[in-house]
Amino acid sequence: MRLAERAIGISPSPTLSIDSKAKKMMAEGLDVINFGVGEPDFDTPDNIKQAAIEAIKKGMTKYTPVPGTDKLRAAIAMKLKEENGLDYQPSQIVVSAGAKHSLYNAFQVLCQEGDEVILPAPYWVSYLEQIKLAGASPVIVSTRASEGFKLTPGDLEAAITGKTRIIVINSPSNPTGAVYTRSELKALGEILEGRSIAIISDEIYEKLIYDGLEHVSIASLSPGLKEHTVVINGLSKSHAMTGWRIGYAAAASPVAKAMADLQSHSTSNPNSIAQAASVEALQGAREPLREMVREFNRRRDYMLERVNAVPGLSCSKPGGAFYLFPDMSPYIGKLYNGKKIVGASDLAAVLLEEARVALVPGVAFGDDHCFRLSYATSMEKISEGMNRIEKLLAQIK
Numbered sequence: 001m002r003l004a005e006r007a008i009g010i011s012p013s014p015t016l017s018i019d020s021k022a023k024k025m026m027a028e029g030l031d032v033i034n035f036g037v038g039e040p041d042f043d044t045p046d047n048i049k050q051a052a053i054e055a056i057k058k059g060m061t062k063y064t065p066v067p068g069t070d071k072l073r074a075a076i077a078m079k080l081k082e083e084n085g086l087d088y089q090p091s092q093i094v095v096s097a098g099a100k101h102s103l104y105n106a107f108q109v110l111c112q113e114g115d116e117v118i119l120p121a122p123y124w125v126s127y128l129e130q131i132k133l134a135g136a137s138p139v140i141v142s143t144r145a146s147e148g149f150k151l152t153p154g155d156l157e158a159a160i161t162g163k164t165r166i167i168v169i170n171s172p173s174n175p176t177g178a179v180y181t182r183s184e185l186k187a188l189g190e191i192l193e194g195r196s197i198a199i200i201s202d203e204i205y206e207k208l209i210y211d212g213l214e215h216v217s218i219a220s221l222s223p224g225l226k227e228h229t230v231v232i233n234g235l236s237k238s239h240a241m242t243g244w245r246i247g248y249a250a251a252a253s254p255v256a257k258a259m260a261d262l263q264s265h266s267t268s269n270p271n272s273i274a275q276a277a278s279v280e281a282l283q284g285a286r287e288p289l290r291e292m293v294r295e296f297n298r299r300r301d302y303m304l305e306r307v308n309a310v311p312g313l314s315c316s317k318p319g320g321a322f323y324l325f326p327d328m329s330p331y332i333g334k335l336y337n338g339k340k341i342v343g344a345s346d347l348a349a350v351l352l353e354e355a356r357v358a359l360v361p362g363v364a365f366g367d368d369h370c371f372r373l374s375y376a377t378s379m380e381k382i383s384e385g386m387n388r389i390e391k392l393l394a395q396i397k
């Protein structure tokens with residue numbers, strides 16, 4: 001059977017494939033420390049599970065409106081107002097099967113052949129594929145570790161052409177943990193305002209933020225920016241609900257309508273039970289979330305200290321998410337057992353095979369001088385994994 005060109009061009013998610021390789025090795029009885037994970041290791045809080053059980057008992061097991069139940073969309077509108085200073089009608093909100101699905105819908109309804117999408121690198125892997133699937137061309141703009149991996153107004157200005165239709169902003173960022181400040185977003189916003197460029201603002205790590213930093217949605221900075229922004233968020237990371245598959249987008253009415261119409265021909269509504277549970281997640285107790293953030297903060301501090309103590313590795317302090325993105329370039333060109341290390345991919349392969357530590361090489365995010373370490377795992381595992389990394393890197397000459 002012939003595959004469509006569109007399908008042949010897709011590369012599978014490298015983060016998911018490393019995670020599954022590590023899990024397979026573990027299932028074979030190998031003692032693997034998995035720093036490749038992209039989800040909280042905490043369980044979904046009990047009040048949320050209970051709400052799902054109630055929803056089943058009450059028979060909420062049928063189709064719902066395609067963009068989500070009235071109740072959930074009202075709860076999301078309330079959240080956006082109270083926590084982000086964003087005024088949306090429930091009708092401007094589209095709930096989908098995870099934020100990844102919301103992003104997919106957004107690119108599909110906003111991009112066409114010949115359009116350029118500005119994608120700051122390091123970037124989350126799925127943006128690149130989703131942009132291409134929508135027929136547009138990604139314009140990758142590298143950011144620098146010395147600038148906290150954040151896009152500067154100068155970089156943005158230089159990347160804009162007559163074909164630029166969209167820019168992707170992901171704060172806090174996966175993989176770098178970078179958090180844009182209000183004034184940094186303002187500076188980018190000033191360049192974007194008045195040029196009809198849409199902003200896709202992926203705010204999925206909003207709640208996982210440290211050191212008293214403030215999450216700011218670029219849409220909240222001015223009515224003009226709000227009009228041009230699609231805000232993407234979801235419950236996966238904030239409420240340890242990755243398996244429930246609930247994400248959402250908030251956008252100008254015609255965009256929200258187009259996304260819902262597109263979804264009406266693919267998945268229809270997201271899972272009805274997960275939607276009921278999400279209402280509880282948004283309105284119920286906050287303590288489990290605060291507890292999770294405290295624990296992530298503790299792990300980040302410890303892992304960062306361990307990473308920076310390894311000769312040849314350097315990592316700046318990320319303000320959010322649950323990843324470190326250290327630079328390993330002093331190892332490039334050196335040898336492990338006679339094998340040359342050309343980039344972080346070789347290092348990741350050696351670490352998995354020889355030290356049984358799984359991590360994601362930066363090539364997956366557009367920068368192979370670095371690799372991504374997830375601290376969504378226990379302190380004991382972080383400690384043991386860092387011991388192994390330290391020991392193995394000492395053998396690279």
Ligand SMILES: *Cc1c(COP(=O)(O)O)cnc(C)c1O
Nearest residue numbers: 098099100124174204234236247
């Ligand atoms: C995890 C993640 C998502 C998607 O999460 P869903 O589970 O699909 O809600 C979106 N963007 C980034 C940057 C992520 O890391």
